[in-house]
Amino acid sequence: MAGKPQPVRVLYCAVCSLPAEYCEFGPDFEKCKPWLIQNAPDLYPDLVKEANAKETDKVANQLQSTGISSGGGDGAASSAPKEEVKRLPGGKIKKKEKQEVTIEKVTRNKRKSITTVKGLELFGVKLSDASKKLGKKFATGASVVKGPTEKDQIDVQGDIAYDIVEFITDTWPDVPEAAIFFIEDGRKVPAA
Amino acid sequence: MFKKFSTEEVSAQNQVKASVQRKIRQSIADEYPGLEQVLEDLIPKKSPLIVAKCQNHLNLVVVNNVPLFFNIRDGPYMPTLRLLHQYPDIMKKLQVDRGAIRFVLSGANIMCPGLTSPGGSLDDEVGAETPVAIMAEGKQHALAIGFTKMSAKEIRDINKGIGVDNMHYLNDGLWKSGYIVALATSLSFAAY
Numbered sequence: 003m004a005g006k007p008q009p010v011r012v013l014y015c016a017v018c019s020l021p022a023e024y025c026e027f028g029p030d031f032e033k034c035k036p037w038l039i040q041n042a043p044d045l046y047p048d049l050v051k052e053a054n055a056k057e058t059d060k061v062a063n064q065l066q067s068t069g070i071s072s073g074g075g076d077g078a079a080s081s082a083p084k085e086e087v088k089r090l091p092g093g094k095i096k097k098k099e100k101q102e103v104t105i106e107k108v109t110r111n112k113r114k115s116i117t118t119v120k121g122l123e124l125f126g127v128k129l130s131d132a133s134k135k136l137g138k139k140f141a142t143g144a145s146v147v148k149g150p151t152e153k154d155q156i157d158v159q160g161d162i163a164y165d166i167v168e169f170i171t172d173t174w175p176d177v178p179e180a181a182i183f184f185i186e187d188g189r190k191v192p193a194a
Numbered sequence: 195m196f197k198k199f200s201t202e203e204v205s206a207q208n209q210v211k212a213s214v215q216r217k218i219r220q221s222i223a224d225e226y227p228g229l230e231q232v233l234e235d236l237i238p239k240k241s242p243l244i245v246a247k248c249q250n251h252l253n254l255v256v257v258n259n260v261p262l263f264f265n266i267r268d269g270p271y272m273p274t275l276r277l278l279h280q281y282p283d284i285m286k287k288l289q290v291d292r293g294a295i296r297f298v299l300s301g302a303n304i305m306c307p308g309l310t311s312p313g314g315s316l317d318d319e320v321g322a323e324t325p326v327a328i329m330a331e332g333k334q335h336a337l338a339i340g341f342t343k344m345s346a347k348e349i350r351d352i353n354k355g356i357g358v359d360n361m362h363y364l365n366d367g368l369w370k371s372g373y374i375v376a377l378a379t380s381l382s383f384a385a386y
Contacts, residue, residue: 012280
């Protein structure tokens with residue numbers, strides 16, 4: 003092995019996979035903290051201090067609670083609510099998708115048009131069933147189409163923009179009229 | 195470049211002919227003289243070398259399921275960050291100041307002022323259009339791999355705009371795709 007440069011072993015964080023020293027710039031520094039305290043205390047001296055302060059509090063708390071329950075429940079309870087916030091790769095918090103149905107009229111060939119309905123699936127409506135129902139009601143072709151951004155939408159042939167609101171609210175009572183919007187000239191207009 | 199990258203983007207991967215393999219080895223050896231001694235360990239002559247072709251004319255050199263190098267079209271081969279971490283001295287290094295880390299880690303190109311400010315440093319031998327390792331102020335390991343747009347001298351003189359294109363950075367798609375493999379190897383390290 004003489005003269006051969008040995009590979010450097012880099013300490014990677016088990017939580018965010020970055021080298022430990024970059025955790026502070028990683029997607030979720032908070033989550034890495036406990037791991038860092040255990041595995042790389044010398045990189046973040048401040049953290050350890052902070053943790054020690056907390057630890058003393060915890061020990062005091064636990065001393066009180068051990069009389070009532072065993073320590074196991076404690077960890078599970080604190081970790082569960084953290085999971086709810088979905089994180090995008092950039093560290094931004096994902097917005098919860100708004101439950102709304104948007105209806106847009108797209109004209110083709112001057113006097114023919116297509117009505118697209120987006121967002122029905124957010125109300126637990128099966129799109130294939132919905133398209134069939136729409137087609138039957140308006141006696142036109144209706145199909146489930148992969149829209150932009152990987153979302154399914156229903157395309158219905160013909161301009162049915164005005165009747166469709168009533169039909170949606172009648173067939174699926176879960177969908178409130180207030181959650182239905184038209185798109186007119188690129189602006190959202192509530193249907194109600 | 196690898197901001198969004200996953201195994202799905204590999205359009206074709208095939209084991210290359212021995213002659214091509216030799217060519218790849220040769221060009222890597224030419225480019226990174228520091229690697230010569232370990233090249234046999236990295237890319238054993240006997241084991242199959244796989245080149246994965248991806249979108250945007252991107253090629254990945256994969257050995258034992260580990261991506262080691264990538265290049266664009268017929269451009270120079272660049273090591274992946276995991277490899278660079280192991281052998282940090284194979285590339286010329288540029289250092290950015292602390293303020294820039296955050297942006298580089300979200301995929302930004304490296305601007306000249308970040309390299310010329312007190313926290314950054316420049317290797318004067320770096321010419322234009324060469325792959326470089328991007329280090330960071332106060333950190334030990336590289337955080338990105340870049341491709342210079344201007345030479346070190348020009349970066350100093352112009353001190354404006356993009357100095358180095360960010361090719362591959364920590365926690366981008368390519369980094370993540372290697373994550374599972376890295377986990378396995380670190381486990382086998384632990385077994386020693």
